[in-house]
Amino acid sequence: MIKIREEAKKLNPIDDLQFRKMAEHGEFCTEITRAFLEDPKLTLTEWTSQYVVTKTTAARSFLPQAT
Numbered sequence: 105m106i107k108i109r110e111e112a113k114k115l116n117p118i119d120d121l122q123f124r125k126m127a128e129h130g131e132f133c134t135e136i137t138r139a140f141l142e143d144p145k146l147t148l149t150e151w152t153s154q155y156v157v158t159k160t161t162a163a164r165s166f167l168p169q170a171t
Contacts, residue, residue: 127153 112122126132133151138144 124153127151 130148130151134146134148137148138146
C-alpha cells in the first residue's frame with residue numbers, strides 16, 4: 105500500500121492513469137471543458153472517459169489515433 109501511494113504522488117493530472125480517474129467525474133470534465141473552451145457557463149450533460157491500457161511506467165504516453 106505504501107508503494108502505491110508513493111507512485112500515486114508522482115502522478116499529475118496530465119498523466120494517463122490520473123487523468124482517466126479524474127475524468128470519471130462530471131464536475132472535473134465540466135471544469136476542464138469550460139477552461140478549454142473559455143466558456144464559464146458551459147454545462148456537460150454526458151461524458152465518457154477513454155479507456156486504453158497503457159504502460160504505467162512511462163512519464164508520458166502517446167497513442168496514435170486510428171484513421
